[in-house]
Amino acid sequence: MCGIFGVRGHPDAAAVTQLGLYSLQHRGQESAGIAALDVAGQPHAVKRMGLVSEGLLEDEAELLRGGALAIGHTRYSTAGSSTLENAQPVLARSRGGHIALAHNGNLTNATELRFELEEAGAIFQSTMDSEAIVHRIARSNARTPEARVAEALQGVEGAYCLLIVIGETLVAARDPRGWRPLVMGDLNGAVVFASESCALDIVGARYVRDVEPGEVVAVDAEGVRSAFPLPRLESRKCVFEHVYFARPDSRIFGGSVDRARRALGRQLARECPAPGADLVFSVPDSSNSAALGYAEEAGISYELALIRNHYVGRTFIQPSQGDRDSKVRVKYNAVREVLEGRSVVMVDDSIVRGTTTRGLVAMVRAAGAREVHMRVSSAPITGPCYYGIDTPNREELIAANLSLEEIAREIGVDTLGYLSLDGMLASVPTGPEGFCHACFSGDYPTPPPTDPDKLRFGCGC
Amino acid sequence: MCGIFGVRGHPDAAAVTQLGLYSLQHRGQESAGIAALDVAGQPHAVKRMGLVSEGLLEDEAELLRGGALAIGHTRYSTAGSSTLENAQPVLARSRGGHIALAHNGNLTNATELRFELEEAGAIFQSTMDSEAIVHRIARSNARTPEARVAEALQGVEGAYCLLIVIGETLVAARDPRGWRPLVMGDLNGAVVFASESCALDIVGARYVRDVEPGEVVAVDAEGVRSAFPLPRLESRKCVFEHVYFARPDSRIFGGSVDRARRALGRQLARECPAPGADLVFSVPDSSNSAALGYAEEAGISYELALIRNHYVGRTFIQPSQGDRDSKVRVKYNAVREVLEGRSVVMVDDSIVRGTTTRGLVAMVRAAGAREVHMRVSSAPITGPCYYGIDTPNREELIAANLSLEEIAREIGVDTLGYLSLDGMLASVPTGPEGFCHACFSGDYPTPPPTDPDKLRFGCGC
Amino acid sequence: MCGIFGVRGHPDAAAVTQLGLYSLQHRGQESAGIAALDVAGQPHAVKRMGLVSEGLLEDEAELLRGGALAIGHTRYSTAGSSTLENAQPVLARSRGGHIALAHNGNLTNATELRFELEEAGAIFQSTMDSEAIVHRIARSNARTPEARVAEALQGVEGAYCLLIVIGETLVAARDPRGWRPLVMGDLNGAVVFASESCALDIVGARYVRDVEPGEVVAVDAEGVRSAFPLPRLESRKCVFEHVYFARPDSRIFGGSVDRARRALGRQLARECPAPGADLVFSVPDSSNSAALGYAEEAGISYELALIRNHYVGRTFIQPSQGDRDSKVRVKYNAVREVLEGRSVVMVDDSIVRGTTTRGLVAMVRAAGAREVHMRVSSAPITGPCYYGIDTPNREELIAANLSLEEIAREIGVDTLGYLSLDGMLASVPTGPEGFCHACFSGDYPTPPPTDPDKLRFGCGC
Amino acid sequence: MCGIFGVRGHPDAAAVTQLGLYSLQHRGQESAGIAALDVAGQPHAVKRMGLVSEGLLEDEAELLRGGALAIGHTRYSTAGSSTLENAQPVLARSRGGHIALAHNGNLTNATELRFELEEAGAIFQSTMDSEAIVHRIARSNARTPEARVAEALQGVEGAYCLLIVIGETLVAARDPRGWRPLVMGDLNGAVVFASESCALDIVGARYVRDVEPGEVVAVDAEGVRSAFPLPRLESRKCVFEHVYFARPDSRIFGGSVDRARRALGRQLARECPAPGADLVFSVPDSSNSAALGYAEEAGISYELALIRNHYVGRTFIQPSQGDRDSKVRVKYNAVREVLEGRSVVMVDDSIVRGTTTRGLVAMVRAAGAREVHMRVSSAPITGPCYYGIDTPNREELIAANLSLEEIAREIGVDTLGYLSLDGMLASVPTGPEGFCHACFSGDYPTPPPTDPDKLRFGCGC
Ligand SMILES: Nc1ncnc2c1ncn2[C@@H]1O[C@H](COP(=O)(O)OP(=O)(O)O)[C@@H](O)[C@H]1O
Ligand SMILES: Nc1ncnc2c1ncn2[C@@H]1O[C@H](COP(=O)(O)OP(=O)(O)O)[C@@H](O)[C@H]1O
Ligand SMILES: Nc1ncnc2c1ncn2[C@@H]1O[C@H](COP(=O)(O)OP(=O)(O)O)[C@@H](O)[C@H]1O
Ligand SMILES: Nc1ncnc2c1ncn2[C@@H]1O[C@H](COP(=O)(O)OP(=O)(O)O)[C@@H](O)[C@H]1O
Ligand code: SF4
Ligand code: SF4
Ligand code: SF4
Ligand code: SF4
Ligand SMILES: [Mg+2]
Ligand SMILES: [Mg+2]
Ligand SMILES: [Mg+2]
Ligand SMILES: [Mg+2]
Known part of the structure; x- marks a missing residue:
């Protein structure tokens, strides 16, 4: 992009x-x-x-x-x-x-x-x-x-x-x-x-x-x-800009990204409640607004259970080897005092390959969470984007290859809920019509490019 | 430090x-x-x-x-x-x-x-x-x-x-x-x-x-x-570590920093309520926990009204001149859709010189906030630290030189509330005894160093 | 180039x-x-x-x-x-x-x-x-x-x-x-x-x-x-490649550059002798071969009177101000014990603007040389090159603007001798025919380019 | 140093x-x-x-x-x-x-x-x-x-x-x-x-x-x-400063380095003539003066047979592998037209390990030299220096381990001549008394340091 x-x-x-x-x-x-x-x-x-x-x-x-x-x-x-x-x-x-x-x-x-x-x-x-x-x-x-x-x-x-x-x-x-x-x-x-x-x-x-x-x-x-x-x-208009890509303090497509994410989170709470959960937290910072919306709608308290290192991206530090989840630890840390013994709802905006999510779930469990209920404020990503977002090929997209249950097992959560396509489109400002949702729905507004792997000509971004 | x-x-x-x-x-x-x-x-x-x-x-x-x-x-x-x-x-x-x-x-x-x-x-x-x-x-x-x-x-x-x-x-x-x-x-x-x-x-x-x-x-x-x-x-033990310095995901002095900040925020809500306010927000990220505590205790909804640029500190970009508040804009941006027409509570962990706060208040007002109620989750800082924190000299500390009313006017808020010394000390884990609060109370546990301006010998940090 | x-x-x-x-x-x-x-x-x-x-x-x-x-x-x-x-x-x-x-x-x-x-x-x-x-x-x-x-x-x-x-x-x-x-x-x-x-x-x-x-x-x-x-x-073929540009250990245009420069130096000795001179030296390193040729032919002893700093070009060091000739001193130094009290022949391959030469002559005199006889192993450069060498405009070329006597006075030498055009062309391998000598003779093999100052399109070099 | x-x-x-x-x-x-x-x-x-x-x-x-x-x-x-x-x-x-x-x-x-x-x-x-x-x-x-x-x-x-x-x-x-x-x-x-x-x-x-x-x-x-x-x-006074270390345009120990090297070269010609040789050349630039002295005294013509790359030392370029002498080629190149078919005298100021010399000799032969007579303008180095020059241990010093004939064979020359200790000391200004020559003669003016390998404390220079 x-x-x-x-x-x-x-x-x-x-x-x-x-x-x-x-x-x-x-x-x-x-x-x-x-x-x-x-x-x-x-x-x-x-x-x-x-x-x-x-x-x-x-x-x-x-x-x-x-x-x-x-x-x-x-x-x-x-x-x-x-x-x-x-x-x-x-x-x-x-x-x-x-x-x-x-x-x-x-x-x-x-x-x-x-x-x-x-x-x-x-x-x-x-x-x-x-x-x-x-x-x-x-x-x-x-x-x-x-x-x-x-x-x-x-x-x-x-x-x-x-x-x-x-x-x-x-x-x-x-x-x-x-x-x-x-x-x-x-x-x-x-x-x-x-x-x-x-x-x-x-x-x-x-x-x-x-x-x-x-x-x-x-x-x-x-x-x-x-x-x-x-x-x-x-x-x-690309619905994924509202879901993840744009900054929450931006106004795009005639609407506020923060408001879009809040609505996505609230709709997610309605579609995929987590009864009995003690608290809701976000994977900072891109899902902060959605998690807050979920907490609000579900009436569950919002907590800061994950901390995102302020120096991420300025570093090429490689964690010491032999440790599967250490990559995630370089970027995030869990707050044990918030998580210990609790049944928690973890909200993220999307799941692409699932590797980071799996690492985060492991971290959250290691910090003592009793139950982890994953909630995603977008529909499952099942296809690549031909319109400027660098999503990976279908083979790497976890939701293109596994069923909901399989994904839940793979990432290690107790329950998993994605927002529905309709719920997603209804939540963004000026939706549900007029948006692209091809990577979620397979409904591509154009034929695929002749050279979809972009290997030869690359992309204009 | x-x-x-x-x-x-x-x-x-x-x-x-x-x-x-x-x-x-x-x-x-x-x-x-x-x-x-x-x-x-x-x-x-x-x-x-x-x-x-x-x-x-x-x-x-x-x-x-x-x-x-x-x-x-x-x-x-x-x-x-x-x-x-x-x-x-x-x-x-x-x-x-x-x-x-x-x-x-x-x-x-x-x-x-x-x-x-x-x-x-x-x-x-x-x-x-x-x-x-x-x-x-x-x-x-x-x-x-x-x-x-x-x-x-x-x-x-x-x-x-x-x-x-x-x-x-x-x-x-x-x-x-x-x-x-x-x-x-x-x-x-x-x-x-x-x-x-x-x-x-x-x-x-x-x-x-x-x-x-x-x-x-x-x-x-x-x-x-x-x-x-x-x-x-x-x-x-330095109470300011809990208030601002340590990371919220850390456990120090036998207690959780996040829990400390949550308690500070709740106590702040009790001591300095903001009746009639529509929402509470933090100056991210150091006051996130405190703002959440305030919102919780006050029963006012918590919002993400300020966004902190993820690339802060990696840059030496200077804003274009002639614009008093542009320095703050490089680090933060306000979310108009959250603030417009509302009476808001802005929570920060501390005020040192007051310049950033003044810029933030101006930004929040420019984004449409109707009333700005500033709440600070620590007591006023009135003296320097001789024990390792680089606070400025007394002359630059706004609370050492101005009254509460004067500070409020200077930073441009409708009301201003600081946490009391006692409230602060009672909120941190294992408090209220056993903590240093010299920069807040003037009660220094040692005589001042012979060479307090550190100009000659510098500090061990 | x-x-x-x-x-x-x-x-x-x-x-x-x-x-x-x-x-x-x-x-x-x-x-x-x-x-x-x-x-x-x-x-x-x-x-x-x-x-x-x-x-x-x-x-x-x-x-x-x-x-x-x-x-x-x-x-x-x-x-x-x-x-x-x-x-x-x-x-x-x-x-x-x-x-x-x-x-x-x-x-x-x-x-x-x-x-x-x-x-x-x-x-x-x-x-x-x-x-x-x-x-x-x-x-x-x-x-x-x-x-x-x-x-x-x-x-x-x-x-x-x-x-x-x-x-x-x-x-x-x-x-x-x-x-x-x-x-x-x-x-x-x-x-x-x-x-x-x-x-x-x-x-x-x-x-x-x-x-x-x-x-x-x-x-x-x-x-x-x-x-x-x-x-x-x-x-x-560009005669200036033999005169200055190519490395002496190279073979170009079917002949050895070192041999070309030696012949140029010998011819220079024949055309512009320096009777009574005590020694010959080069401006290192580009005129080493020519100076040796001159010394050989003239039967005057060859000396190393100027030393070229080995770290030239790796530096952006600026000499302290207020000192006209200090720029030359960063690159060269004179050997007083060689020069003191002697009448010397200084050989260089060419003179472009004359500023470096003037500085060198001053340095050589300051080191005690009694008389300085400048000998140049090419003809005077009187015009720009349109064929790939970055010579300056005519206005900056000293030989395009001053007579021999004026140049001698300007650079501060007792006598000045340039190689003749014919002598130069006769000395290079496979010469005198088949060479470009336009910048020396004004005999350009092509019309000047439409845009000779190269300002618009630059050069391919 | x-x-x-x-x-x-x-x-x-x-x-x-x-x-x-x-x-x-x-x-x-x-x-x-x-x-x-x-x-x-x-x-x-x-x-x-x-x-x-x-x-x-x-x-x-x-x-x-x-x-x-x-x-x-x-x-x-x-x-x-x-x-x-x-x-x-x-x-x-x-x-x-x-x-x-x-x-x-x-x-x-x-x-x-x-x-x-x-x-x-x-x-x-x-x-x-x-x-x-x-x-x-x-x-x-x-x-x-x-x-x-x-x-x-x-x-x-x-x-x-x-x-x-x-x-x-x-x-x-x-x-x-x-x-x-x-x-x-x-x-x-x-x-x-x-x-x-x-x-x-x-x-x-x-x-x-x-x-x-x-x-x-x-x-x-x-x-x-x-x-x-x-x-x-x-x-x-360290005689090696005159032989190699100081710059020829310097005056040290009350005498000119260039003059010292010229005298060393002349003395070398007297002690180790090379009758029948066609030309003399230096390993540039440190032996230029000595080679000139040799040529002068021997009445053999001085030539520029080796060219030293001007960009040496600014580079970490590694020659392509598998090629024994390519390291020398990065720094020097031979001029075939000067060397071909000739019997040559190659003058260098000193030989330490002998590896560079061996490479140079091979290069000179590859360029067509018929006979190579190596002449060294100092005595053989047989011991380390404890006084500030970083010579290697005795084991690595070729002249500490091999006889003259063996060295000649090792470096591949037809004949090899070193200057005598006395000849060396007599040639430098203010010599022969008052100079250190320990690394040449073994006559150390002090006991060896307790920790001669400098591994523990390093050296002050
Ligand atoms: N300060 C912020 N608060 C909330 N969301 C943010 C913030 N900064 C960026 N984002 C959102 O997070 C997304 C990713 O931002 P980035 O800085 O690349 O972080 P990450 O490392 O999490 O991908 C952005 O596209 C934007 O939607
Ligand atoms: N990810 C985070 N979330 C919440 N607070 C944080 C986070 N990272 C750091 N902090 C707190 O903010 C303080 C200042 O952090 P820093 O990265 O220097 O940001 P700032 O630019 O706001 O000073 C830290 O001492 C810590 O208390
Ligand atoms: N080692 C050398 N010995 C003699 N002449 C050289 C040597 N290296 C380069 N030259 C000649 O000097 C010219 C200029 O070389 P350069 O390294 O740019 O030095 P300068 O700073 O003197 O211009 C080259 O084009 C070449 O003709
Ligand atoms: N321009 C020069 N002409 C002649 N000798 C020089 C010159 N510059 C340095 N030297 C001599 O060569 C020695 C080594 O110089 P250096 O630049 O390190 O080259 P090298 O790579 O040959 O060791 C110096 O100590 C000095 O004696
Ligand atoms: S396929 Fe459509 S919705 Fe998905 S990222 Fe690309 S533009 Fe956005
Ligand atoms: S004076 Fe005491 S409380 Fe204040 S910053 Fe220093 S150590 Fe902490
Ligand atoms: S004008 Fe001709 S001789 Fe002169 S530099 Fe250019 S090509 Fe060479
Ligand atoms: S031992 Fe003596 S002569 Fe040899 S390098 Fe050291 S100081 Fe110089
Ligand atoms: Mg994210
Ligand atoms: Mg802060
Ligand atoms: Mg030159
Ligand atoms: Mg050398």
């Missing part, structure tokens, strides 16, 4: 972008980049492996700072394609001048697009599908930046939120299905775009509205222009 | 120590170090500025790994003395062989000890008071390692938990007042010591007991020996 | 390439890169700013090692375009599979090539003219790799030595003028190409022959194929 | 020291350090593993810059003790204030000094014998800084040049034998000390005189005071 951020009209656009990316770090920790125009209008890009904070702008500060237009990107990606070549923004020079592009999402016809472009003589210097969009923009003969983007996006299928610099224009675009979120804000007159509203908050911008599915917005010295040049389709 | 960890009898003592330090990172982020015996019994030390995880053991791995005895240290310290010379463990060679020492605490007669040693010809290669203890051990003629430590500690005043390697013996010592916590554990027969029990958990060790105030424990091939060679004094 | 190296048929091609690049470091210190096929035939590229040795292959070792085909590049370039984007090899994927390319030289119709490609929809992700060649190869429909290269090079003007990986074929190409050197060697059956023969020596390869001007050589599993698909032109 | 530098009375003493150390880099590449007084007179030290240039002063610049007094140190040392703890200068605080010390040399009674100090209760935080001197200064009750140093040095045996900061006084001291060089200079009124005069040159200081064996010089605000408080002994 990725996070994107852009601003036009601020006297230090690159610095604002760096700050914005910092609050989108949870959307991608592998690489970070900023492309900005300098005071003379020349484009520059800086990219680094690792976190935004690790000195992204330090060296090139002088180069990037002072310009009024910048876009940025944080990227997570599968191991194979983990190189600087695949960091974004992509910056290219073409007939029509420079093009810089940051992409969140994944194209489903990337193979075809690439093939077509290669046949026309194009070369690719990364394995990202995003590069195909840059080529298409470069080849467009349309007159305005937004028209070039619109033309380029005809025939592009799948998920994308794009921030594009063409000349001195900033263009934002969201695919007709609207899989990924994109919000628009105002920072003392400067126009800001971001994957999530928490990035508006950190820079002190005011939330204005969402960029709509199928919308292309252009911002230049004249002001803001909007158009809907793409075929209208029913929206398929 | 500092965290200390030691293990004797494990086949990869240095690796275990690194893992243990990782969970004591909250006690000191400035530098980290490990001293260990290699397989041949030779001592080596590695020290780095920065976090445990940033490659502490990587380079010297070959050197340190494989030995059975290691101690480690994480250090926080005031800016002035922030150099590698002041990182611990101290490793020295003396008449009696090598001595390695890791210290948590602060000596109150450091100036005098140092003067005395310098008069006797000693040289100091750091500004840490801990170095004086090493000199004194080196000068002791006592026969056993523990007797040398005991002799060295006669006349040493103030706060210390020590882990010391002398030859192949690991000695643990805690001052007679017992200001700082020190626990003892068992890892498949290896003896482990740590500042907090969370470090036992991460390495998979079992909690055995606390090292007692005034106790000196020696561990060698023969086994474990305990003695109480120091003058007995009434204990003065 | 740049150095290039490639090998096909060796079991650890990337490691061999790294070693080869290490001996081509003098041709470019700004960035270094290697592109290699892995054991599965997949291409990967690693690039770094800085020297070859600074860990180029360390991280990605696992990725690159073990494959049989690799090419590499060391790059020096002007400040403006000093970014990783401009490091080589370029690696791209196209209709016909992957293309990796390393280029030494500079195209003179880069602007036109780029314009044409952009008009056809191409995008450029660097400012290097080399990228245009990759595009042209990608667009070629020819059947064999070498035919694609040959087709791509039609219409490409200026200087290039190229090493190109297409599929599993390694193609080497040299422009019809042959400005830059390219040699071919044999390493136990593996075919090796390198800018200079010193790179064959370091890897233990045997020199086979030069790649000829206008030649395209293809190496695949079938063996080696050669062709001359480009229009034949009179050769214009 | 080590290099030391100090300055008092310059407005940016630390920057001057860094520059001076840069030209003493050949004396030690393992670690570098500077201790300086800040503008307020407070001492600070910075130390780093690696080269001077790699950012020594960058971070702490603000701390160190601006003060008038600084000393510095470059250190080479045996692998075992390669840690930052052993980097110098040592900075300590004692009864009498701060003491900073930089040491070049090696004490021969380090074990005894250390034992005595440990018995008196001292602790050691490094394995350097230099630390013992700091302790002894700290314990001295003498009144002036120089008297404290003089008192401390009574009973200290072996080799030392010391630069010591005590309060605001800079003290320089050289042992009575004068094994290591130490020069004194003047930089616009500031007093400068350095191991070699090349460090005076780089900072622009004027050579004043050598610090004499047994002399203690003190510099403070009052001026310069000199004394000879140590027992007078016959001088034993």
